[in-house]
Amino acid sequence: MLRYFFRRVIALVPVVFIVSVFSFALLYMAPSDPITMKYAKRGEMPPAEVIAQEKAALGLDKGFVQQYSNWLTKALRGDWGSSYDTNQPVAEIMKSKLPNTVLLTFSAVLIMLVFAYPLGILAAVCRNRWIDYAIRLFSFWGTAMPTFWLGLLLMYWMGVRLRLLPVMGSGDFKHLVLPATSLAIWMIALYCRRIRSGIVAEINKDYVTGLKARGYSNTRIYLRHIIPNASISILVMLGLSIGDLLGGSMVVEVIFGWQGIGSVALEAVAYRDYVVLQAYVVWMAIIYTFVNLAADMLVCLINPKVRLTEKAV
Amino acid sequence: MNIWIKKITENKIFCLLLTLNILLVVFFLFAPQFAPNSPIEIHADHTLLDSSGQYPLGTDQLGRCFLSRLLYGGKSSLLMTIGIVVFISLAGTTVGIMAALAGGAAEQIFMRFLDVVLAIPSMVLVLVMVSIFGNGIVTTTIAIMSVSWITYARISHSLVLEFRESNFIKQAHMGGVRSVRILFKYVLPNVFPHIIVVATQDFGDKLLLLSSLSLLGLGAQPPTPEWGYMLSEGKQFMQRAPWLLFYPGFLIFIHVIMFNLLGDRLQDILDPKET
Numbered sequence: 001m002l003r004y005f006f007r008r009v010i011a012l013v014p015v016v017f018i019v020s021v022f023s024f025a026l027l028y029m030a031p032s033d034p035i036t037m038k039y040a041k042r043g044e045m046p047p048a049e050v051i052a053q054e055k056a057a058l059g060l061d062k063g064f065v066q067q068y069s070n071w072l073t074k075a076l077r078g079d080w081g082s083s084y085d086t087n088q089p090v091a092e093i094m095k096s097k098l099p100n101t102v103l104l105t106f107s108a109v110l111i112m113l114v115f116a117y118p119l120g121i122l123a124a125v126c127r128n129r130w131i132d133y134a135i136r137l138f139s140f141w142g143t144a145m146p147t148f149w150l151g152l153l154l155m156y157w158m159g160v161r162l163r164l165l166p167v168m169g170s171g172d173f174k175h176l177v178l179p180a181t182s183l184a185i186w187m188i189a190l191y192c193r194r195i196r197s198g199i200v201a202e203i204n205k206d207y208v209t210g211l212k213a214r215g216y217s218n219t220r221i222y223l224r225h226i227i228p229n230a231s232i233s234i235l236v237m238l239g240l241s242i243g244d245l246l247g248g249s250m251v252v253e254v255i256f257g258w259q260g261i262g263s264v265a266l267e268a269v270a271y272r273d274y275v276v277l278q279a280y281v282v283w284m285a286i287i288y289t290f291v292n293l294a295a296d297m298l299v300c301l302i303n304p305k306v307r308l309t310e311k312a313v
Numbered sequence: 314m315n316i317w318i319k320k321i322t323e324n325k326i327f328c329l330l331l332t333l334n335i336l337l338v339v340f341f342l343f344a345p346q347f348a349p350n351s352p353i354e355i356h357a358d359h360t361l362l363d364s365s366g367q368y369p370l371g372t373d374q375l376g377r378c379f380l381s382r383l384l385y386g387g388k389s390s391l392l393m394t395i396g397i398v399v400f401i402s403l404a405g406t407t408v409g410i411m412a413a414l415a416g417g418a419a420e421q422i423f424m425r426f427l428d429v430v431l432a433i434p435s436m437v438l439v440l441v442m443v444s445i446f447g448n449g450i451v452t453t454t455i456a457i458m459s460v461s462w463i464t465y466a467r468i469s470h471s472l473v474l475e476f477r478e479s480n481f482i483k484q485a486h487m488g489g490v491r492s493v494r495i496l497f498k499y500v501l502p503n504v505f506p507h508i509i510v511v512a513t514q515d516f517g518d519k520l521l522l523l524s525s526l527s528l529l530g531l532g533a534q535p536p537t538p539e540w541g542y543m544l545s546e547g548k549q550f551m552q553r554a555p556w557l558l559f560y561p562g563f564l565i566f567i568h569v570i571m572f573n574l575l576g577d578r579l580q581d582i583l584d585p586k587e588t
Binding site: 014015018019022026030140141143144145146147148149152153155156160242243244246247248250251254255265266268269270272274277280281284285288289 | 426428429430432433434435436437439440441443444445517521524525528529530531541544547548551552555558559562563565566569570573574
């Protein structure tokens with residue numbers, strides 16, 4: 001287990017390295033640079049020599065490798081540069097906005113787990129009866145429903161019509177409910193279908209017949225054997241879904257005015273604020289890879305097959 | 314290949330769905346013809362009107378005929394989505410097959426590289442590409458294309474690997490069939506059905522991606538009507554004119570659900586192992 005963990009972490013090093021090169025290349029090749037942006041904002045353009053001088057002072061005239069290593073050493077120390085637009089240190093922006101996005105996505109996952117499991121299990125147990133068809137219909141509807149439209153409709157009904165929840169804003173629990181729900185519904189729809197088919201695939205396996213023959217109760221078979229076995233593939237998929245969720249959260253953040261990293265990134269695109277965008281790319285990649293690592297580790301814990309083959313290798 | 318076509322044409326529900334889908338898309342490609350008013354003409358004294366004879370679905374915040382805007386609003390997104398799906402499935406599949414045929418270190422390095430690119434969530438990558446190419450419906454389309462072919466490359470690559478090890482290919486090799494002939498005669502006909510299933514199911518996803526980027530202001534630029542962007546405009550007036558929210562979203566939803574239905578049906582026919 002520990003060896004597997006270390007091997008996986010070591011395998012991540014090239015990934016993080018290439019992502020960092022990629023996002024630095026973005027800044028390097030970007031049509032805007034901090035000095036020109038600074039003057040453009042003030043609305044005056046000094047002579048070319050002054051700009052060249054200031055660029056040299058920041059080390060912007062050096063070669064790619066030199067600039068990259070400078071940038072990397074600074075970034076590793078937590079200095080990500082300052083936004084071209086607001087002049088605020090990027091690390092500070094990340095520190096204040098990133099937790100909100102993480103909170104939003106993880107609440108969505110939590111809501112998904114709370115609803116998708118009971119629905120998926122119910123559909124599998126009552127398969128090919130009306131309740132199964134109803135759940136499958138819901139799942140079909142949910143996967144086709146545009147997240148942004150659902151968010152707007154929820155906002156209209158819950159916020160404007162019924163006045164149950166605040167329409168926009170960010171911070172406390174009340175503001176979290178609507179954005180997290182609109183993100184979660186799509187996932188509930190997707191996962192209750194997957195959980196259902198995972199369980200249905202397990203039900204017909206020989207070990208279930210064996211357990212039944214030995215007189216174990218249905219509840220016990222489900223809780224101790226079928227559901228954990230079906231959960232393995234769900235867990236792997238969940239890790240991969242986090243990427244879609246982190247990206248998808250941007251739309252929801254903008255619609256609901258949730259102060260997350262997505263809306264920051266969108267503004268960065270609008271102002272061609274490449275320093276901020278760069279930090280955004282790196283952090284999204286880091287979160288995504290580490291969530292996937294965590295998912296794989298959990299699979300390894302649950303599934304003895306992975307553990308044993310890993311030992312044999 | 315003929316077996317697939319026969320299987321498809323024999324399935325009545327699929328043929329019905331396919332016809333409906335084509336009708337739906339063709340309707341919205343030609344819908345501007347039926348628009349009663351100009352979609353961009355501004356009437357400052359007719360803002361946010363309810364439905365009437367002159368404006369069947371009312372007007373938006375600038376007094377523009379909402380029905381006309383809806384009818385115009387699908388054309389560009391649908392065309393762009395079709396373009397995206399066709400391009401990425403063809404380009405991605407070609408690259409994937411070529412990587413698998415190249416073999417050796419080149420294949421390994423290239424596929425590893427794609428894995429690393431996929432360590433960045435695709436929406437984030439698309440956003441980066443938009444920041445490089447600029448806002449606008451065409452540049453956003455290019456941004457989406459430049460990122461999403463990778464999925465197809467990986468799928469077709471793994472399919473070819475799977476077939477490379479299968480007995481009928483090995484037998485063909487032993488029988489002295491030339492590699493080019495094996496590729497066109499045995500490998501491609503087996504890869505294509507899977508790719509078509511994935512592409513059909515992908516249509517809805519790509520339409521959603523494109524409209525969400527438009528909603529964020531990165532896609533179609535005003536005053537061009539576009540369903541996604543119309544939603545973000547409608548949001549500000551949801552108290553007075555909720556219809557501005559209902560219809561554009563509903564039209565996107567209908568297209569996505571129709572193509573998902575078609576894709577699922579196609580999967581049942583061509584790739585029945587997953588139920």
